[in-house]
Amino acid sequence: MNERPSFLLDGDEVPFDPGQTVMQAALAAGRYIPHLCYHPEFTPHGSCKLCTARVNGRLMAACTTPAGIATEVESETEELNDLRRTLVQMLFAEGNHFCPSCERSGNCVLQALGYDLGVMTAGFRHLFPDRPVDASHPEILLDFNRCILCELCVRAAREVDGKHVFSLAGRGIGKHLIVNAESGRLVDTDVKVTDKAVEVCPVGVILRKRVGFATPIGARRYDQSPISAQALADAPRPLERNHD
């Protein structure tokens, strides 16, 4: 039997298949690297930088780094978790996030990461941007206040739905999510409430109308177990693992 190639993740051997990224290999091997804009179903692009790890001594995003170039990866270090906490704080400060009144509270990836990483304070002055909501669509509400620009909806629309409902405009701190219509309103796009793009939002931007608070707070996804455990439960695994 051929030995699969492998790299060391925090001292433990992680086998990988050719073409896999450090993130994919780690998750498949039951090892968690904190991440936000990475989603196993879509092309990784590495913008949130939460999965930053030391790959052979260099800091790189684990979700876009090919496993093939890695020999030694460090992820669970105080230095890196400190960085991740700061990045989460930055995302909270950049938008308008009011967890107690948010429909996604308890199901929110940003909030769950904050808890799991131990973010205890705001850390930065909030920027309080002005971001109007879009309630034009009869079935879907867009609350841009909570957008963290992870582009998951952009990728889901393009790669799964075969549409271009969502896109990014502007640059720098002015970068924002737009919809594919000259009017700028969701109702004028070809979005369907059943689209993958509607389902995938990790925070509370894309919400289905009239189904709010169906699950009470306290019984929601990340109320049950922390995101690190759930990410591993969700990770695609090889069907057979016969390397031991």
Next chain:
Amino acid sequence: MPDTQDELEPRVRRIISRWGHDPGALVQVLREVQEEFGYLPGPALTLVARLLRIPYSRAKGVASFYSFLSDEPLGAYRVLFSDNITDRMAGSESLLEAMCYRLWAEPGKVSPDGLVSVARTSCTGMCDQGPALLVNGRAIPSLTSERVEHLCELILARTPVDEWPAEFFAVHDNVRRAGILLGHTQQPGDAIRAALQRGAAGWSEHAANERSWREAYVGAAQGPIATLEEIKRSNLRGRGGAGFTTGVKWEACRQATGLTRFVVCNADEGEPGTFKDRVLLTSHADLVFEGMTIAAYAIGASLGFLYLRGEYRYLLEPLEATLQHRRAANLLGNGICGQPGFDFDIRIHVGAGSYVCGEESALIESLEGKRGVPRNRPPYPVTNGYKQQPTIVNNVETLCATALIAVRGGDWYRSLGTLKSSGTKILSVAGDVARPGLYEYPFGVTLRQVLEDCGAAGTQAIQISGPSGVCVDATEFGRRIAFEDLPTAGAFTVFDASRDMFDVAHNYAQFFAHESCGFCTPCRVGTSMLVASMDKIRAGNGTQHDVGEIDRLNKVLLMSAHCGLGHTACNPVLDTLKRFRPAYERKLRSLDFAPAFDLDGALHRARKMTGRDDADAHLEAHP
């Protein structure tokens, strides 16, 4: 401005057919649509998207990325003041104020009558003859209050920009010290013929430009390889800042597998304080194109691009004319200089206001008609560049140097400069000096020597290589310009003792926040927070805590930013903090804690509304 859809459609269609309905030309199409209508009207964007068969949101996403493009109406005259620190030092802010006052305009907004919009833009590359501005895309340097007054009169009289006095648009080269490059005497074609002869000495008959079956013949690739060897022997390193060895880059590209190869000349000279490429493109365009042709010969490319920054749009027509001359002289086109198979041509891509497009992979994205966001690397452009094909991206000055090396050889070039930095470097000297302009030195020159030559007096600090470089103080003027000591892309900005170095760092922090592409969290949010901290310190509300926050932001940017812009964004602040700490501490309110805002000041509006100003309308605690 278009009145009806009927009027808009034929004009948009004309532009799109000229670009062959190529969605890859989106940036160029949008730039021309904007030149046509003054801005990008919604219906025009929709039409562009439809005709190029791309989603509307992509057209909108690209249009809103580049700062020169606007999907909102602008004034009939769009005035953009260059906002580099050297412009500010020469009084740009008061000139901007004077213009706004005279024209009833507010910075950043269109005047109520739609006549004019006045705003600031990143350095326009006229630092040796600032303050400068752009009016409807055309550069006007050497501003004085008289000149601004004259501009206002022309605008108020609605005189078309084409009819403005020609001397307004006169841009000077200001070459103060010429070396092998600025003083060269090569004629168009000299370098190409020399390269071909070098090949002929190796009894080659074919250029093998297409990397085709011909290379199977013994000696067929001799010519390109002989040229490549000379470049390698010269030990030439990239002049854009990163200093990668040119010969190694070319060889990697030549050896990469691909359907075709591309040569890109990076003329997106966006680093504030740098203006050498403008002069090379103005007075030595033939040498630039010759260098590109040599590169094409060496790596086997048949198409090249010159990525010209939007601020240098005024150079487009003269550059196109030079390309035409070269085609007519058989220095471009098919069978260059009579060599069968040596086919190469050059297209010019004009940028639209984005510093980050100077990063090679962002530049390639922009060439492909996308938002100028740096790619994930690896893979690198030498294997997966333009259209995923092997591509070299070289700085203007680097390519000029290769044209010199092609004639005089790698050993000659290597004999100049220092051990690890061969050849010469052109410095763009500006700021507090008597003779600003271009100074070309062999590598290894001391800062003191440069200061002496340009007539600097009472110098407090020099910013080497712009905001992304380093700031040095008087104790370091013995240091040398070289990759071994102080590498530079060319900017050499001098500050005398009268300057507040805090203001310098503040200006640079604003620059990075303005130019961040916004792709990654640390740079998008971090550069804005850095500006917020600097604003707070400047307003006199800063504390030691804010200085600590700057340190924290820097750490995050250094560790996790996606590209060099983010990695270097805190440098100007940290460098000045290290060397000129009193400039900061003078502004700090107390050395540990003070509220982030002025409590009593927050009541100002309420007092104004109620017409009260008595003691009870003030907070007692106010110091």
